Amino acid sequence: MPELPEVETIRRGLEPHLRGRTFTAFETGDLKVFQFDLLELCRLEGQTVTSLGRRGKYLLVVMKREILVIHLGMTGQLTLRDPGSADSSRFLRQETTGLQRIRQHAPDKHTHLQILLDDGRTLMFRDVRKFGKVHLLKNDGAAVAAFFAHMGMEPLDDSYQLQPFLKYLKNRKQRVKSLLLDQRFVAGVGNIYADEALFEASIHPATRVRYLRRYQKERLFEVIPVVLRKGIEFGGTSLRDYVNSDGESGSHQQNLQVYGREGQPCYHCGQPIQRIVISQRSSHYCPCCQTR
Numbered sequence: 001m002p003e004l005p006e007v008e009t010i011r012r013g014l015e016p017h018l019r020g021r022t023f024t025a026f027e028t029g030d031l032k033v034f035q036f037d038l039l040e041l042c043r044l045e046g047q048t049v050t051s052l053g054r055r056g057k058y059l060l061v062v063m064k065r066e067i068l069v070i071h072l073g074m075t076g077q078l079t080l081r082d083p084g085s086a087d088s089s090r091f092l093r094q095e096t097t098g099l100q101r102i103r104q105h106a107p108d109k110h111t112h113l114q115i116l117l118d119d120g121r122t123l124m125f126r127d128v129r130k131f132g133k134v135h136l137l138k139n140d141g142a143a144v145a146a147f148f149a150h151m152g153m154e155p156l157d158d159s160y161q162l163q164p165f166l167k168y169l170k171n172r173k174q175r176v177k178s179l180l181l182d183q184r185f186v187a188g189v190g191n192i193y194a195d196e197a198l199f200e201a202s203i204h205p206a207t208r209v210r211y212l213r214r215y216q217k218e219r220l221f222e223v224i225p226v227v228l229r230k231g232i233e234f235g236g237t238s239l240r241d242y243v244n245s246d247g248e249s250g251s252h253q254q255n256l257q258v259y260g261r262e263g264q265p266c267y268h269c270g271q272p273i274q275r276i277v278i279s280q281r282s283s284h285y286c287p288c289c290q291t292r
C-alpha cells in the first residue's frame, strides 16, 4: 500500500508537469472509486492546476475553485502518459507492476480515471483492487478542514511536535503497532514504515502503549520522520504495485531493516527477523533488538 513516502514521491514527480496545465477532458472507468457525482467533472474542464499538495496518504490536485483528492488505497497508481512517446509493444510489460515502461503504458481495464491535459498528456489513475478513492472538494479552508478533520499530525511539518505526540500516547491501551497505523495519530504511516520506525526505536511492536517508557516515546517521535524521509529519498518502496508518476519502481525496498524480511538475519545482531500478526496486519521485528 502506498504510504506517505510513496505519495510524496508521486506528488513531487507530477507537480512540475501539472502546475499551470488546464484540464480539457475526462474519461472514467469503474464508478466505485468516485466519491462524488461524475456530472461534477464537467465543471473541472477548463480549470487550471495551481499546485499539488499532500495530507497523509492523500494527494491533492489543487485548482482555483476545486480540489481533487486522491487516495491510492492498496494498489493505486497515478502516472502521466505522453502519447508522443507511447509504444504499445506488449513486450515492455513490467512483471511486478503490470504497467508497461515509463510513458508508454496504455490505459487498460484497471484505469479508472484519465484526465486529458492541454499539452496532450494524460494523467491516469489505475487501481487493480479498487480500494482507491477520488474525492472532489471545494477549494475553501472550511471544506478542506472538514474533510481532514479526523487526520492526525503531519510528520514532516512544523506542526509535528513532541508535546501533542506524548499527550496522544497517554494511557492508551492498544499495542504500539496498532496505534502507529491509526491515521488519527500520525498521518501517512502505514505497515512498512511503522515496522521500520519501531525497529529504529528498538520497540517491540506488540508493546502496549501505556507501558512504553518516556525515552522510548521520545525515540519513536524522533525516528518516524527519519524513516519517512529516507523512503522519499529512495523514491518510495516498491514491493508489488507501487510506481512513481513515470511508471518506475522505487528503490527503498533494498534498505528495509525488518519489513518483509521474515527469517532473514537482522543486520544488527544476526537473529532471524520474525513476523507476527497484530490487528490483522503483519508485523516484522527483531526479537533481539526490539524489546517490550
Ligand SMILES: [Zn+2]
Pocket (backbone or CB within 6 Å): 266, 267, 268, 269, 270, 271, 286, 287, 288, 289, 290
Ligand atoms: Zn537484531
